[in-house]
Amino acid sequence: MKRLRTFIALAAVPLFLAACGNLSSSSMSGTSGGSKSGGTQLTGQSNDGDYEGVIKSGHYQTSKSRGVTNSQDSGNTYNLKSFENGMLTVSKKIFSTKKYVFEEGQHLSTSTVQNWLDRQSKSNTTGLNPKSNGSTSATKRNPIYIQALEEQDYMTQKNNKLTLSGMTIGIAVNSVDYYKKTQYGATFETKITKAEGEAYAKKAADTVLARMRKKSGLKNIPIVIAIYRQASNDSLVGGNFIAYSENKAGTAKVNKWNALGEKSVTFPVQSGSSSPNSNDASSFSNFKSEVENFFPNLSGVTAQAHYSGNTLTGMHVNITTQFYSQTEIISFTQYLQTTAQKYLPSSVPIDITVSSTDGVQSFLNRASGEKKFSSHVFNSY
Amino acid sequence: MKRLRTFIALAAVPLFLAACGNLSSSSMSGTSGGSKSGGTQLTGQSNDGDYEGVIKSGHYQTSKSRGVTNSQDSGNTYNLKSFENGMLTVSKKIFSTKKYVFEEGQHLSTSTVQNWLDRQSKSNTTGLNPKSNGSTSATKRNPIYIQALEEQDYMTQKNNKLTLSGMTIGIAVNSVDYYKKTQYGATFETKITKAEGEAYAKKAADTVLARMRKKSGLKNIPIVIAIYRQASNDSLVGGNFIAYSENKAGTAKVNKWNALGEKSVTFPVQSGSSSPNSNDASSFSNFKSEVENFFPNLSGVTAQAHYSGNTLTGMHVNITTQFYSQTEIISFTQYLQTTAQKYLPSSVPIDITVSSTDGVQSFLNRASGEKKFSSHVFNSY
Numbered sequence: 001m002k003r004l005r006t007f008i009a010l011a012a013v014p015l016f017l018a019a020c021g022n023l024s025s026s027s028m029s030g031t032s033g034g035s036k037s038g039g040t041q042l043t044g045q046s047n048d049g050d051y052e053g054v055i056k057s058g059h060y061q062t063s064k065s066r067g068v069t070n071s072q073d074s075g076n077t078y079n080l081k082s083f084e085n086g087m088l089t090v091s092k093k094i095f096s097t098k099k100y101v102f103e104e105g106q107h108l109s110t111s112t113v114q115n116w117l118d119r120q121s122k123s124n125t126t127g128l129n130p131k132s133n134g135s136t137s138a139t140k141r142n143p144i145y146i147q148a149l150e151e152q153d154y155m156t157q158k159n160n161k162l163t164l165s166g167m168t169i170g171i172a173v174n175s176v177d178y179y180k181k182t183q184y185g186a187t188f189e190t191k192i193t194k195a196e197g198e199a200y201a202k203k204a205a206d207t208v209l210a211r212m213r214k215k216s217g218l219k220n221i222p223i224v225i226a227i228y229r230q231a232s233n234d235s236l237v238g239g240n241f242i243a244y245s246e247n248k249a250g251t252a253k254v255n256k257w258n259a260l261g262e263k264s265v266t267f268p269v270q271s272g273s274s275s276p277n278s279n280d281a282s283s284f285s286n287f288k289s290e291v292e293n294f295f296p297n298l299s300g301v302t303a304q305a306h307y308s309g310n311t312l313t314g315m316h317v318n319i320t321t322q323f324y325s326q327t328e329i330i331s332f333t334q335y336l337q338t339t340a341q342k343y344l345p346s347s348v349p350i351d352i353t354v355s356s357t358d359g360v361q362s363f364l365n366r367a368s369g370e371k372k373f374s375s376h377v378f379n380s381y
Numbered sequence: 382m383k384r385l386r387t388f389i390a391l392a393a394v395p396l397f398l399a400a401c402g403n404l405s406s407s408s409m410s411g412t413s414g415g416s417k418s419g420g421t422q423l424t425g426q427s428n429d430g431d432y433e434g435v436i437k438s439g440h441y442q443t444s445k446s447r448g449v450t451n452s453q454d455s456g457n458t459y460n461l462k463s464f465e466n467g468m469l470t471v472s473k474k475i476f477s478t479k480k481y482v483f484e485e486g487q488h489l490s491t492s493t494v495q496n497w498l499d500r501q502s503k504s505n506t507t508g509l510n511p512k513s514n515g516s517t518s519a520t521k522r523n524p525i526y527i528q529a530l531e532e533q534d535y536m537t538q539k540n541n542k543l544t545l546s547g548m549t550i551g552i553a554v555n556s557v558d559y560y561k562k563t564q565y566g567a568t569f570e571t572k573i574t575k576a577e578g579e580a581y582a583k584k585a586a587d588t589v590l591a592r593m594r595k596k597s598g599l600k601n602i603p604i605v606i607a608i609y610r611q612a613s614n615d616s617l618v619g620g621n622f623i624a625y626s627e628n629k630a631g632t633a634k635v636n637k638w639n640a641l642g643e644k645s646v647t648f649p650v651q652s653g654s655s656s657p658n659s660n661d662a663s664s665f666s667n668f669k670s671e672v673e674n675f676f677p678n679l680s681g682v683t684a685q686a687h688y689s690g691n692t693l694t695g696m697h698v699n700i701t702t703q704f705y706s707q708t709e710i711i712s713f714t715q716y717l718q719t720t721a722q723k724y725l726p727s728s729v730p731i732d733i734t735v736s737s738t739d740g741v742q743s744f745l746n747r748a749s750g751e752k753k754f755s756s757h758v759f760n761s762y
Contacts, residue, residue, distance in 0.1 A: 043712045044719035046756050053712030058674045060712060077739070081761040084707035104708060152708070237762050264762040293439045304762040316762060326465035327485060327533070331424045331434030331441060338425035351760070358458070360741045365757060375427050376746060379732070380462040380697060381618050381645040381685040 040162060042101060051088070051102035054155065054162065063104035063151070065113045078304075079172070079230045082238025082264065087152055087170040090226040090244050090260075095154040095166045105151025107167070107215055113149055116208075126211075128204045136181045136188075143190040144179070145200040147230055148172035149208070164217060168224040169208055173197040175239065176232045194229060198242055201227045202257065205245065210252045220249040237264035237304045260308075267303040267315075276310045280345050284315075287343035294335055297322055312345055314368075317352040324356065330377050333362040337373045340364065346371070421543060423482060432469070432483035435536065435543065444485035444532070446494045459685075460553070460611045463619025463645065468533055468551040471607040471625050471641075476535040476547045486532025488548070488596055494530055497589075507592075509585045517562045517569075524571040525560070526581040528611055529553035530589070545598060549605040550589055554578040556620065557613045575610060579623055582608045583638065586626065591633045601630040618645035618685045641689075648684040648696075657691045661726050665696075668724035675716055678703055693726055695749075698733040705737065711758050714743040718754045721745065727752070 043053040043060075054061040088102075112126075119142075120127035128149075130142040154166035174197065177190040192200075205225045212218050226244040231237060240262040245254045265275050267284040275281040288301040303317040317340075324332065336352055344350055352364040352373070364375040424434040424441075435442040469483075493507075500523075501508035509530075511523040535547035555578065558571040573581075586606045593599050607625040612618060621643040626635045646656050648665040656662040669682040684698040698721075705713065717733055725731055733745040733754070745756040 043715035046715050046718060050711060050715065052715060053708075055675070055716065058671075059677070060675050060709070060716070062677065062709070063706075078761050081707050085760060088708065088711075102708065102712070104706075290439075294436070294441050296440075296443065306762045314762070316760065325444075325485075326462050327434075327469065327483065328441070328443070330431060330469075331483070334424035334427050334431065334433060335436065335441070337427060351757075353759070355740075359736075363744065363757070376732075376744070378734070379466060380459050381687040381695070 049092075049097060051097050051100065051154075054101060054103045061103055061106070064106050065108055065110040065151075076231055076233045076235055076238065078235065078238035080238070082240070083148060083150070083170060083172055083228050083230075086228060086241045086262075087150060087168055087226060090170075090241055091152060091154065091166075091168045091224060093244075094222065094224050094246055095168075100154040100156060100166060101162060103153040103155055103162075103164075106153055107212070107218060108149075108151045116149055117146060119144070128207065136179075138188055138190045141179075141190060143174065143177035143192055145173055145177070145192060145197060146171060146204055147174045148228075164221060166222050166224070167212070167218065168226060169205075169212070170226050170228055170241075171201050171205060171208070172228040172230050172239070173201045174230050176230075178233065194242070197229055198227060202243070202254065206253050209247055209254060213250075213252045222249060223247045225254065231264075236266045236270070236302070240264060263307045265305050265307070267305055275305070276307045277312060280305060280312050280315075283343055283345050287317075287339060290339050290343060291319065291336065294332060295321070295324070295328070312348050314348050315344065315350045317344075317350065319352065319354045321354060321356050321361065324361070326377075326379075329354070329361045333364065333375050333377050336364055337375050340366075340373050341371065430473075430478060432478050432481065432535075435482060435484040442484055442487070445487050446489055446491040446532075457612055457614045457616055457619065459616065459619035461619070463621070464529060464531070464551060464553055464609050464611075467609060467622045467643075468531060468549055468607060471551075471622055472533060472535065472547075472549045472605060474625075475603065475605050475627055476549075481535040481537060481547060482543060484534040484536055484543075484545075487534055488593070488599065489530075489532045497530055498527060500525070509588065517560075519569055519571045522560075522571060524555065524558035524573055526554055526558070526573060526578060527552060527585055528555045529609075545602060547603045547605070548593070548599065549607060550586075550593070551607050551609055551622075552582050552586060552589065553609040553611050553620070554582045555611050557611075559614065575623070578610055579608060583624070583635065587634050590628055590635060594631075594633045603630060604628045606635065612645075617647045617651075617683070621645060644688045646686050646688070648686055656686070657688045658693060661686060661693050661696075664724055664726050665698075668698075668720060671720050671724060672700065672717065675713060676702070676705070676709070693729050695729050696725065696731045698725075698731065700733065700735045702735060702737050702742065705742070707758075707760075710735065710742045714745065714756050714758050717745055718756050721747075721754050722752065 041055040043055060045052045115124050115126045116128045118124050118127045119129045120131050128146050129144050133142050135141040150170040152168040153164055154168070155162040156165040174192050177192060178187050179190065180187055205227065209223060209225060212223055224244060224246050226241050228241050229239045231239040241260045243257045243259050245257050247254060263276060265273060267281055268288070269275050269281050284303055291301055292298050298321055300320045301317070303315050305315045306313050333354065340350065340352060347369060349368045350366050353360055354362045360378055362375065362377040364373045366373045422436040424436060426433045496505050496507045497509050499505050499508045500510045501512050509527050510525050514523050516522040531551040533549040534545055535549070536543040537546040555573050558573060559568050560571065561568055586608065590604060590606060593604055605625060605627050607622050609622050610620045612620040622641050624638045624640050626638050628635060644657055646654060648662055649669070650656050650662050665684055672682055673679050679702055681701045682698070684696050686696045687694050714735065721731065721733060728750060730749045731747050734741055735743045741759055743756065743758040745754045747754045
């Protein structure tokens with residue numbers, strides 16, 4: 001039974017700082033985006049903290065295994081975004097956005113990744129998941145450990161040429177393996193503990209690293225491998241990266257793993273769950289009750305919060321409303337601006353999205369270190 | 382056959398400038414939003430160009446005829462937003478956002494407005510729409526001219542008290558009256574020319590003004606009446622305000638109408654339609670073709686543009702994509718930032734929204750007079 005698997009090979013988006021003299025004089029200036037010449041351009045950079053991306057002959061350089069992305073049709077879509085964003089976050093620890101440019105993965109093809117994500121078998125010797133042992137019992141079968149594998153390429157620029165100078169491979173491990181005993185049958189679950197999944201992924205990481213080193217051009221670049229633990233399908237947040245390794249040029253086996261104490265939680269805190277910092281949870285709940293008073297009826301105020309250890313690193317607040325008039329949305333957004341500043345944790349980046357059944361109505365955000373929220377009300381002529 | 386009609390009575394949202402000493406010392410400071418005391422607060426102000434709104438005892442002061450809003454279940458939803466926003470725009474010509482505070486309409490009740498929007502008849506002597514003449518022929522029947530009526534209240538602040546100091550009434554006239562000959566039957570259309578609709582609405586405006594003057598507290602305030610012509614249901618933009626009158630305290634009949642040369646168009650320009658300025662249309666089409674090249678497939682790039690006379694006053698660009706990975710969205714958004722700056726008309730406010738079937742993915746905007754677009758990619762943990 002072949003399963004559809006999440007797979008996104010992310011390619012490296014070139015980073016390029018206008019304030020950075022040695023790069024900005026190049027023809028790959030971000031502001032030339034859209035030129036139709038045959039050359040390579042960069043996308044331009046929104047802010048210093050993001051990588052720029054590669055455009056070739058006017059087209060975005062998409063991932064070699066891009067097609068696999070679309071076979072992700074099930075499960076928890078939060079995993080997808082948090083896996084991709086988390087890979088960027090880990091990469092930024094090693095590949096500075098001031099020096100490196102991002103390109104979507106160009107070295108692993110769709111079929112390679114599909115085979116790697118499948119079970120090992122006679123016909124698929126490269127499978128990273130264990131052979132089937134024939135059992136369909138939740139506790140006795142060999143589960144699918146590795147759910148997704150993604151490549152990101154990091155380039156540097158010299159003499160108007162982009163050179164591959166680093167790579168990040170993300171390996172996503174299941175916390176729950178969902179499986180069926182018969183086609184179209186009921187879905188069963190094999191739970192995988194954090195320790196078990198992590199150990200399996202670290203073993204697979206050695207295999208992956210050795211395979212990558214055999215590919216042309218990948219022998220002498222640093223390759224970062226990061227391990228992600230997927231959230232279960234009923235989770236309202238995605239999973240988290242639990243460890244990463246920086247593998248210097250030439251090394252074909254992981255030397256050292258660095259643990260990552262990342263955690264995503266939802267507010268209000270779900271029963272059976274807890275927040276690393278109860279102050280944040282009560283700040284949110286004060287905010288929530290202020291906001292819920294504003295209109296006669298408001299359907300929901302929830303948030304995703306992200307922690308590194310016990311430190312809050314960011315929050316996404318979602319507010320769902322019934323239909324409101326445009327002036328009500330404008331007033332509500334102004335009110336949120338002052339209320340969020342008053343009640344929500346200070347100094348971390350926070351987004352607030354106000355949606356109705358018609359889609360996003362308004363949006364507020366505050367960057368790290370800022371005091372005031374900026375806002376936008378979506379409009380129409 | 383009673384029809385559901387658009388009706389939103391907009392109430393006045395108090396405007397209040399932090400930079401404005403005489404107001405900011407008051408207890409109604411916007412930053413106190415959310416206080417649960419019995420008093421009146423303001424929502425706080427996002428920017429100088431918006432009115433602040435009124436909060437009473439922690440709740441937003443919703444419109445007295447708010448319920449009617451929800452009976453709007455058909456037609457062109459663009460009309461709804463553009464009618465409400467347009468009323469604010471007209472109001473700002475007379476009631477400065479620095480001095481006035483906005484409150485949703487408190488003087489016209491749901492039943493009053495429902496009766497006014499209905500046909501005149503023995504049982505409904507206040508109906509602003511003509512008596513039925515019995516005909517069901519598209520060209521012979523008396524159409525429903527007035528589709529919506531909305532009230533906005535404008536308050537000033539003195540000694541910590543808000544006083545009604547102005548009002549705007551919006552009257553929306555159909556360009557097409559959609560009607561049925563039998564319940565659940567086919568929909569027929571009676572077209573109403575601009576001249577005919579405008580003349581009818583101006584006559585109705587006199588009636589409305591006289592009625593408002595009889596209400597307690599409304600005799601001696603300026604009442605602005607603005608006439609809006611609805612777009613047809615198949616339009617991809619809303620209608621436009623065509624005229625407004627400023628009626629000084631005490632006047633019970635409109636003295637003078639000011640024409641408004643507003644026009645909303647869609648880009649690419651639809652067949653049978655034209656843009657007031659062909660440069661803008663070709664700027665947009667250059668932008669569109671650059672953007673469409675970026676990804677292997679991109680479903681649509683359209684825009685709503687708004688003109689005052691032949692002068693472009695703003696643009697909303699909508700880009701719909703298939704599912705993309707998070708890194709693709711980040712790169713695409715960076716690319717849009719540079720491409721929009723290069724190709725789209727300069728110095729007017731422009732929004733760009735990137736959506737997929739999963740909802741809004743990213744968003745860019747540039748305020749009037751700015752050069753660079755700022756951007757936000759929607760994210761998840």
